[in-house]
Amino acid sequence: MATSNRRRQTGFDPQRLSMMRPVKAHPAGRSPSPPSLPHVDRFVDELRQGYATRGHPVHLRKIPSKSPSYADLGDPLPEPLWDALRRIGVDRLYTHQCAAIEAARAGRHPLVVTSTASGKSLTYLLPILEHLLADRSARALLLFPIKALEQDQLKTLQTLLPPGAGIEAAIVDGDTPASRREKLRANPPQLLLSNPDLLHLSLLPYHAQWRELWRNLRYVVLDELHTYRGVFGSHIAHVLRRLRRVAAAYGAQPQFIACSATISNPAGLSEQLTGHTFHVIDADGAPQQGKHFLLINPTGSAYTEATDLLLQCLRKGLKTIAFAKARKIAELIAMWARQTDPTLGGRLAAYRAGFRADERRAVEQGLFSEQLSGVVTTSALELGIDVGGLDACLLVGYPGSITSTWQRGGRVGRGRREALIILIALPDALDQYFFRHPDDFFGRPFEAAIVDPANRQILTAHLVAAASEVPLRTDDPFYAAEKDLIRALHDQGRLLLSADGTEWYARERNPQRRINIRSLGEACAILDQAGRAIGTIDGIRAVHECHPGAVYLHQGQQYEILNLDLVQHKVHVRPVSIDYYTTPLAEKDTEVLEIMESMEHQGIPYHLGRLKVTERVLGYERRRIFGQDKIGSYRLDLPPHTFETVGLWFEVPDGLKAMVEQTGSHFMGSIHAVEHAMISLFPLYALCDRSDIGGISYPIHPQVGRAAIFIYDGYPGGIGLTERGFQVLPELFLKTRQLLDECTCEAGCPSCVHSPKCGSGNKPLDKQGASLTLQGLLGETPWTDTRRPRPDHLVAAVSHPRKEDDADTTTAAPCAVVFDLETQRSADDVGGWDQRHRMGLAVGVVYDLDRAEFRVYTEPQVDALIRDLVRARLVVGFNLRRFDFDVLRAYADVDWNSLPTLDILECVYRRLGFRLKLDHLAQETLGERKSADGLQSLAWFKAGEIERVIEYCKQDVLLTKRLYDFGRQHGYLLYRDIQGRAVRLPVDFDENLFSRQSR
Incomplete structure (x- = not known):
């Protein structure tokens, strides 16, 4: 088997693991004692020799240890705090801790950017506790991106709280019982730990119930600031703006203290998120143990290799954490390891999002207490949760960013023992690129965390x-x-x-x-056949991943999608056990709305701008899980998804196109492959996943007038990712060409040009043509510029937004009228409101707006009334379509829905989503009341007092007319909302919008 084919294997190889020597079983209820820890150097040598014997190249980088740097504060901490620090073994503070405390004391907004396990918690806890010892009324809100960090930091806080100081700390989040939350609202603790989700959904909307917190809010802590990026970060920027605004309403201006893993733009990110300028502290004074970092590129299954390495680490007595890129893979590696070595018993666990809180706590405690020797996790344990000392970290696939790589690798290294980090490369473009360029991997700067508050x-x-x-x-x-x-x-x-x-x-x-702050679009609930929610999916992804017939995985269980309800935002599923998976087949169109910036490189024009993207899921394929053989294709009839976003695009000149075609390459397959490969490398420059980016290639784009490749943010409004790509596009061309040239496959593979999210099933693709196209884009291969004069399509589309033709306004109908009627019978008399056609006409009153006169009709004159209404150019009324016209349906076969009608109640409902009474609107807008009501009118009619019915109906018509006149003159009506506030209700009573001439 060729190397390129072997590298594409990612499945599990049970035969290989079954050949491994199992460890002798121990009696039930007892865990085997871990062997004494070997010198890591010796273990690494064993691994390298083993791989060399099998002909597998590996890369090793030794990361040296670093001694601590200490400092002293200008004014010492209060003695109760020093006593607490000594109890936990802290005798001196690191330089970055002192710098943060001094900045906080000076009223600045400190931002500490240091490595994992560098004592960042003390940089905000110490200055806050120091202030609280002097001012018990002050409050601090500590925000963490995940609930597990809240629990972890509460434990740290409790060790620092001086006994008898009267300072309390508590957590409030979605797991907090209602009774407990009520007590916290009534008497909030000095330190309240929570997360952005609860801040957004509870603390801010119900701020009046938390008034004591807001009145006295002195500090806001933002831990793990680097996680607030992309869509999540863009939402958080607005949540924090709302926080500052609510605090200001209570007279508070809190000071922010933040911590972050290393990123390239900490100052810019913190300012975008909070609106404040931060004092960045990035000189790390904490000690660091030496680490051995191995890059391994397995020729067989990467997951089998990871399971093998996990078992070797555990058998050597190394407390190990393994990071997988998907929930299912984390579960499977843990299961395969336990099956191969039954003696592991309860010493190895899986950990991921989706577990119950008690399950997560049990794993965390098991690691901290040494009851667990290993854990296989997703990114859920990437953040700084204290799980005790770890010796080895396995990265099953490149985590997607240098920041995440070192954040995960920073979890290991305890005491004075050196640690081991192993990256097992997947057959993915980025993994393979870094294995071929280890110096680039180890020397690459940290990425920028991108947010777009202007979305x-x-x-x-x-x-x-x-x-x-x-x-x-x-x-x-x-x-x-x-x-x-x-x-x-x-x-x-x-x-x-x-x-x-x-x-x-x-x-x-x-x-x-x-508002789902962790995504864009309203989420869809995934419901089983009993109606129980088993999960959710972003509205944007639902059509692609949860269309009818799709296979959805949740906690290792397969589900078939039965129905996708985009109106109710529900997905209905049933459990299945099948040997295939599904992939959607889609097409996309991209329209340029506005060019924001343009540049040129080697004669290649490229642009940044606003785009309108239309995606259509046309069907899906079924493929075997093992072997990926195609079973069949199936059509779907789903509505298109259209959104506006920000993207970049570059033109492929006609001369370059001709040069590629002259070599016999498939031009569409060439630019399609270029698009895939560029997107796969996008995470080199921004903290994102390739699924955050979309793309489309055109042999001829109708606006550009020639071939073009578009790459865009995959979220409505954009989130700033392709703006970053636009800035480094020539460098991205170069990296992409290197990726293709260095991949050993012939026709393309997942390590270079195949995309797991391609809507056309990775067809057509031409790797050789893609490489040639990139050489032309970089100016490395000459081509003749045969550019035709530039068409005007693009300029016209951008400079002159399309508008619908104005309606013909030359025809005028006879008159505009205001109309109301009273009935002979009530709803109870005829068997319910759905029997309105049986109520009978008592009186109909028409007010001619052109002639300023009333016309009154009783039942014998109903035909004349109907002719009057049908001839009118506009009929104005209140609840015409749902009542008055339904009453008249019994008298004539007229298409009442086609009459030119301005129904004021309909206008109210469209604006508010609920209905208001005529009497309420008249009282608030005009200061007038109805003279009677419908029940009184019925009583008058049954008593034969028809004149009183006529007079009452005229009064209602006059009220309706005055509301109509007021709305036309002022553009609004008035009503009183549920809080008793007089509010303007915008209305547009332009006759041309409703009258017959506009139809």
Whole structure:
């Protein structure tokens, strides 16, 4: 078997592990004592010799140890704090800890950027506790990206709290019982530990219930700041802006203290997230043990190799953590290891998101207490949860970023013993690139964490949430730059203006519930046949991964998708046990909306701009799990998904295209392969996953006028990723060409041009043509510029947004009227409101707006009434379509839905999502009340007092007319919301929008 083919194998090889020598079993209930720890150097030599014997190359890099650097504070900490530090074995503070404390004392916003296990917790706990010892009324809100960190930090805090000081700490999150949460609201502790999700959904919307916290909020801690990136980080930037705004409403201006793993842009990220300038402290004073870092590229299954190495580490007595890139793989490696070595028993566990809280706590405690010797995890244990000392770290596949690589590798190294890190390369483009370029891997700088607070979809959602928390004012300092957006939301009816025109309120109650801060789009619930939720999926991905017939995996169980309800946001599934998986087949279109920036490299124009992307899932394939043989293709009929985003694109000149075709290469397959390979390397430059990026190739793009490759952010509005790619595009060309040239396969493979998310099943692809195309893009291979004059399509599309033709307004109908009627019978009389056609006409009143006159009709004159209404160019009324017209259906076969109608109640409902009574609108807007009600009118009719019915109906028509006139003149009506506030309800009563001439 060729090396290139062997490298594509990622499945499990049970035969190889079955040949391994099992360890002798121990009696039940007793764990075998771990053997004495060998010198890591000796173990690494054994591994290298073993791989050399099998002909497998490996790369080794020795990371030297580092001595600690200490410092002293200008003013010493209070003695109770020093006593607490001595109890946990701290006699001196590191330089970065002292620098952070001094910055916090000076009122600055410290940001500590140091390695894992460098004592970052003390950089915020010590200055906060020092302040609390002097001011018991002050409060601190400590935010952690995951719940496990809350628990971990609470344990650390409890060791530092001086006895008898009266300082309390507590956690509030989604797991906190309602009774406990109520007590915390009534009397919040000085230190409240939580997460961004609860801040967004509870602390901010219900701030009045937490008033003691907000009034006295002195500090906000942001731990693991580097995790706030991409869509999540873009949401967090707005959550924190809302936090500052609510705090300001209570007179508080909290000081921020943050910690982060190493990234290339800590200062920029922290400012984007909080709006504050931070004092960055990145000189790490903590000691670091030496580490051995091995890069291994297995020729067989990478997962079998990982299981083998895990068992070897455990048998050598190395306490080991293995990181897998998927939940299922983490579970499988742990299961395979226990099956191969039954003596492991309960000493090896899996750990991942989706476990119950008690299951996660048990694993964490097992590691900390040495009851567990190893754990196989996803990124869930990447963050700084204290699980005790670890000796070895296995990375099953490149984690996706240098930052995550060192964050995970930083989990190992305890005492004075050196540690071991092993990266087992997968047959993925990035993994293979780094194995071929180990110097680049070890010397590569940390990536930038990208957020985009200007993402319009995210900004809009949080602006409405902010208005629901504290009304927006025209002089709001936190949203001074969003005045145009506020007006647009007002025009859309999502924000309502107060009666005096000074404040905007959110129309919807609790709009926060519609915002999933860890994704874009409303999530879909995945329900089993009993209606139980087994999980959720982002609305954006649901069509691709949860279409009917798709196979969905959850906790190792296969589920077949029965139905996808995009209206109710529900996915219905049933459990299955099958030997195939599914992949969607899709097509995409990209339209350029605006060019934001343009550059040129070696005669190749490239651009950054706003794009409109339309994705259509046309069907799906079934393929065997083992062997990946295609079983069949199946069509789907699903609605397209269209969104606007930000992307880059570059043109492929006609001369370069001709040069590629002259070599016999498939041009579409060539640029398609270039697109795939470039996207696979995108994480080299930004903290992202390849699934965050989309792409599409055109042999001729209708706007560009020639071949072009588009790469765009895969989220509506964009999240800043391709802006970073635009800045380094020539370098990305070079890295991509190197990737293709160095991959040993002939026609393309997952290590170079195949993409796991390709909507066309990785067809067509031409690796040789892709390499030649990249050489041309880089100017390494000459081509003749046969560029034709540039078409005007793109300029026209960008400079002149398309508008619908104005409607023909030349025809005028006879008259516009206001109409209302009263009935002979009530709903109870005819058997319910759905029997409105049986209620009978008592009186119909028409007010002619052109002639300023009433026309009154009773039942014998109903035909004349209907002719009057049918001839009108516009009929204005209140609840016309759901009541008045239904009553008249009994008298004539008329298409009532086609009449040019302005139904004020319909306008109200479209704006608010609920209905208001005519009497309420008239009282708030006009200061007038109805003269009677429908029940009184029925009583008058049954008593034969028809004149009183006519007069009452005329009064309702006049109220309706005055509301219509007021709305046309002012552009709004007034109503009183659930909180008793007089609010403007925007309306557009332009006759041309409703009358017959606009139809």
